Amino acid sequence: MISDERLDELRLSGERVRVVRDELESNDVIGIVVAWDPTHVIIRRRNRRVVKLDRNYSYQLYSEPRQSRLEDN
Numbered sequence: 001m002i003s004d005e006r007l008d009e010l011r012l013s014g015e016r017v018r019v020v021r022d023e024l025e026s027n028d029v030i031g032i033v034v035a036w037d038p039t040h041v042i043i044r045r046r047n048r049r050v051v052k053l054d055r056n057y058s059y060q061l062y063s064e065p066r067q068s069r070l071e072d073n
Helices: 004-013
Strands: 017-020 029-036 040-044 050-054 058-061
Touching: 004 029, 004 058, 017 040, 029 050
Parallel strands: none
Antiparallel strands: 017 029, 017 058, 029 040, 040 050
């Protein structure tokens, strides 16, 4: 689970993040961190729509290469 401190850093910097939800890259959500609560994070996509995602997903900087969860194990 991503920490509150890391989410605050990402929100303040305005950097785009990649949210890896499963092994398919086409299912990734790319956008900026807007808000969060203890169980969810709200990401604003480039088309200005917002997506509410679980905090247990993998949050990575978009500028870095994609890493799936299975590669970590």
